[in-house]
Amino acid sequence: xxxxxxxxxxxxxxxxxxxxxxxxxxxxxxxxxxxxxxxxxxxxxxxxxxxxxxxxxxxxxxxxxxxxxxxxxxxxxxxxxxxxxxxxxxxxxxxxxxxxxxxxxxxxxxxxxxxxxxxxxxxxxxxxxxxxxxxxxxxxxxxxxxxxxxxxxxxxxxxxxxxxxxxxxxxxxxxxxxxxxxxxxxxxxxxxxxxxxxxxxxxxxxxxxxxxxxxxxxxxxxxxxxxxxxxxxxxxxxxxxxxx
Numbered sequence: 504x505x506x507x508x509x510x511x512x513x514x515x516x517x518x519x520x521x522x523x524x525x526x527x528x529x530x531x532x533x534x535x536x537x538x539x540x541x542x543x544x545x546x547x548x549x550x551x552x553x554x555x556x557x558x559x560x561x562x563x564x565x566x567x568x569x570x571x572x573x574x575x576x577x578x579x580x581x582x583x584x585x586x587x588x589x590x591x592x593x594x595x596x597x598x599x600x601x602x603x604x605x606x607x608x609x610x611x612x613x614x615x616x617x618x619x620x621x622x623x624x625x626x627x628x629x630x631x632x633x634x635x636x637x638x639x640x641x642x643x644x645x646x647x648x649x650x651x652x653x654x655x656x657x658x659x660x661x662x663x664x665x666x667x668x669x670x671x672x673x674x675x676x677x678x679x680x681x682x683x684x685x686x687x688x689x690x691x692x693x694x695x696x697x698x699x700x701x702x703x704x705x706x707x708x709x710x711x712x713x714x715x716x717x718x719x720x721x722x723x724x725x726x727x728x729x730x731x732x733x734x735x736x737x738x739x740x741x742x743x744x745x746x747x
Contacts, residue, residue, distance in 0.1 A: 506537060510550055514540075517558060519675065521589030525683075526665075526676040528596060532561075532589075535746065564592045592746065597680060599744045604684045604737065611733040627728060632721040643712035643720060650727040651696050654734040658686055685738050692730055699723060 506514075514536045523529050536557055543553035564587060615624045638646070661682060669677045703709040712720060 506540065506550070510554075511537070514554070515675070518589065521562070523589055523593055524676055525593070525597075525678050525680040526674045527680050528593060529675055531743075531746065561592060562588050564588055596744065596746065597684075600680055600742060601684050601687070603742055603744055604681075604688070607740070607742070608688055608733060608737050611736050612729065615729050615733070624725075624729070628721070628725045631725045631728065632717070635717050635721040635724060640713050647712065647724065647727065650724065650731060651692065653731045654689055654692065657735055657738060658682070681742055684742075685734075688734060688737070692727075692734075696727075 511533075514533060518529055518532055518536075523532060536554075539557045540550065540553040543556065544550060548556075614620055634646075635643070665674070665677050665679060665682070668674045699711060703711055709715075711723070
């Protein structure tokens with residue numbers, strides 16, 4: 504039995520009120536609710552009974568033995584913090600997804616140094632060395648920054664798409680768990696860039712790209728090219744972890 508638009512709207516509102524704030528998790532939970540309710544309706548239950556049964560399973564997820572209280576100085580009152588239900592499920596889901604994406608990212612990076620991909624990596628390394636040898640050093644920083652910013656440019660079309668779909672009412676949230684988790688990998692990239700550019704300059708007054716050996720510069724270029732490729736591969740893959 505297919506659910507009516509009114510019933511679907513009720514489920515959607517309960518998910519949002521429960522604390523769900525990511526589009527992909529919202530869609531997964533909505534599908535789960537619909538299938539579970541329709542299964543129960545096929546067995547003779549009413550929608551109200553089936554919905555309450557399914558929703559209570561998630562509403563009591565990781566139900567605490569006791570509650571934590573804290574004083575909110577902005578509102579001048581004591582707040583009861585309940586860390587369970589859909590909000591708790593979302594928190595654990597985000598943690599598992601982040602771990603899965605991080606694990607997969609390093610698997611991709613390591614795969615570039617295994618046979619037969621190693622052959623391609625070595626060829627890229629040789630071309631990078633040749634490039635670093637031929638190009639004037641005053642252009643090194645610009646080429647380097649182009650390698651670093653490439654992953655960021657990959658996110659722009661998806662960002663525009665998400666904003667457009669949200670503005671047109673095709674999705675409930677702008678945020679996406681996968682988008683946030685994958686884009687957080689850029690934090691490591693920018694941290695490495697900062698160390699590469701600023702650490703030698705701060706402690707040794709040494710500019711890696713202007714004064715460093717060609718081999719070191721070529722290795723840095725090669726690493727950041729590999730990181731950009733791994734980021735693209737990671738972003739193109741689909742990730743799904745269990746709800747519980």
